[in-house]
Amino acid sequence: MKKMQPDELLVVPKDSLLETARNLKNGPLSFDNLHCITAIDRIDKIELVYILYSLLKHRALTMKVYLSPDDLNIASLASIWRSADWLERETYDMFGVNFSGHPDMRRILNPYDWKGYPLRKDYTHPEFILKPRL
């Protein structure tokens, strides 16, 4: 059975993300496809999730970086995989994670002048009403 759904997890320290990413792409497993970038707001930290695929070797990998909510700066991977361009913009738009070295760090889904980061757990907006829980 080929191992394709990304069930293997790799936690990378923040400072060595760029180097690790380069090694993953150029290394023996050749992860040539950065499939998805997202984030999870755990309140005490923000988890960045990168899902990688290797079309050549039929492998999948989930890579995680933990960020402290006080310092949401992280190196951009847009220079390694071009799919990172829009995916990082979306993560910035929704979570406020700042990707340094990104060619075009603007909001993407929300209007350009939008205030706040909607997918953070502490996000409030006058039109956003929390439903009572079942």
Next chain:
Amino acid sequence: MNMSETKDIRTEEFLINMGPQHPSTHGVLFLEVKLDGEIVVDCTTHIGYLHRSMEKIAENRTYTQFIPFTDRLDYVASMNNNLGYVMAVEKLMNLEVPERAKYIRVIVAELNRIASHLIAIGTFAQDLGAFATPLFYCFREREKIIEIFDRICGNRLTYNYMRIGGVQFDLPKGIDETIKQFIAYMRPKLDDYDWLLTSNAIFLARSKGIGVLSKSLAIDYSVSGPNLRGSGVKWDIRKDEPYLVYDKFKFDVPVGENGDAWDRYMVRVEEMRQSLKIVEQALGALPEGDPTVKASRIHKPAPGEAYMRTENPRGELGFYVVSDGSSYPYRLKIRGPSFSNLAVLPELVRGLKVADVICVLGSLDVLMGEIDR
């Protein structure tokens, strides 16, 4: 003035706004195109006009309550969206699905793939100037699929048919005859399309060699689905990583050669033939049993996370579900295939004529509902 005198004259670059309300942008897409005469110098994509914040909504709905929202992601292929979502939650919960439900899921997903590809090639032909005729032919065929879905689940566009752990209803009596009749009806129609479009001189002139997407660029941009296969990459999750019961069926993965607009169109037509094959085999092997769900509608998966991707008509649709043990998802990420497929557009249109932007966009077959979410 002869040609040698005019060749040094440069036209001034100017911007045109294509969209967000434009008949050939397949939704509310805004392209800011920089032109030098009729040649595209650069293209900037602005999206988000259909942003409904589905991921935030998901955090405030129970797992079952969110299923109808997935219908509104890719509203041309709702069954496939339902399927991707419920499979992600099932993976999170380690839930086993009845065998009959798996077969029914394959049948409806493949029928919906045909319906979706029919819209794709119909609107693509319309974009290239084949006014109305191919589009109406495609809608005529799609109507038959919609009627089948109407009998199965009572809805025509947003089906809300899949359930976590099964499907909503069993197949109605006699529907297998109707589906078999549809397969027999559809096969010659696909040959008609070949006769009408595939080898049509005008169609070829407009789409051959236009918007060439190379293999490496497609992988680098994480392009998926027929667009990736059109570039010659033999990659289909149904084949490479079979989910449900796809490993029990015989079908081919069509690939293109050059990665141009015509190849992407051709891959879609071929995929419809393969889908018909899969539906036929699944109907023949449909096991007995009860595919519906008897368990509680409120699910409380154990804390954890799961990522599941499925082969949607437009590419790889992924759902990343994170649970904190309550009946609501803690976080739900939707990885829509069109999002990455659209990101590659500026690379493809540079240097082409303005009219070819429409051709390339039509051949990528993006759908704003799942890009903006």
